[in-house]
Amino acid sequence: MNLIVCVDAKWGIGYKNELLVRIPSDQKFFRETTTGKVVVMGRKTLDSFPGGKPLKNRTNIVVTSNTNCEKRDEEIYVHSVEECLELLKDYNDEDIYIIGGASIYKQFLPYCKKALVTRVDREFSADTYFPNLDQDDEWEITSESEEQTYFDNTFEFLVYERK
Numbered sequence: 001m002n003l004i005v006c007v008d009a010k011w012g013i014g015y016k017n018e019l020l021v022r023i024p025s026d027q028k029f030f031r032e033t034t035t036g037k038v039v040v041m042g043r044k045t046l047d048s049f050p051g052g053k054p055l056k057n058r059t060n061i062v063v064t065s066n067t068n069c070e071k072r073d074e075e076i077y078v079h080s081v082e083e084c085l086e087l088l089k090d091y092n093d094e095d096i097y098i099i100g101g102a103s104i105y106k107q108f109l110p111y112c113k114k115a116l117v118t119r120v121d122r123e124f125s126a127d128t129y130f131p132n133l134d135q136d137d138e139w140e141i142t143s144e145s146e147e148q149t150y151f152d153n154t155f156e157f158l159v160y161e162r163k
């Protein structure tokens, strides 16, 4: 299983249930990477999408403790990490992407082999963070893009893999 995340210089990922920054080429990368795949998210991340709607052309799995949320045509609800992992057995492990937010990244990180990290070299006001993989001995960078810019944002695409 994989995860995909955009972090700032301090591994911040969100503020007031919004992303810190929107960079078109990062959004394109996210769309191209996850289209046709399985995306796993927390209920708050689903709420942060336009109209609270799931992502098109992907199998959307939403983790919530609210048992009134049941499977609908557009998304599948699960109510615990265990229930989610059981459901994920039905899919190819390589096709699964954990897409946040903070609580979901934290709980699913132990099951991920690869992390696709867009790192923006700037510090934003953040209230949610991703675990710092540079300080985690179990992870190493296996690929790093050229530095890119979008207005005053410098960023790069990194691949971390479990050693």
Ligand SMILES: NC(=O)c1ccc[n+]([C@@H]2O[C@H](COP(=O)([O-])OP(=O)(O)OC[C@H]3O[C@@H](n4cnc5c(N)ncnc54)[C@H](OP(=O)(O)O)[C@@H]3O)[C@@H](O)[C@H]2O)c1
Pocket: 004, 005, 006, 007, 012, 013, 014, 015, 016, 017, 018, 019, 020, 041, 042, 043, 044, 045, 046, 048, 063, 064, 065, 066, 078, 079, 080, 081, 099, 100, 101, 102, 103, 104, 105, 107, 128
């Ligand atoms: N930078 C990025 O790449 C990126 C990506 C995604 C999200 N984000 C940001 O991250 C922030 C949201 O993160 P967050 O941690 O606050 O919210 P979240 O992880 O998206 O959702 C949290 C919710 O998920 C449900 N949940 C989590 N663990 C559960 C479990 N074990 N069992 C049952 N339900 C569980 C609960 O829903 P209920 O309350 O319904 O029970 C919980 O309130 C936003 O700012 C968002 O923009 C950033």
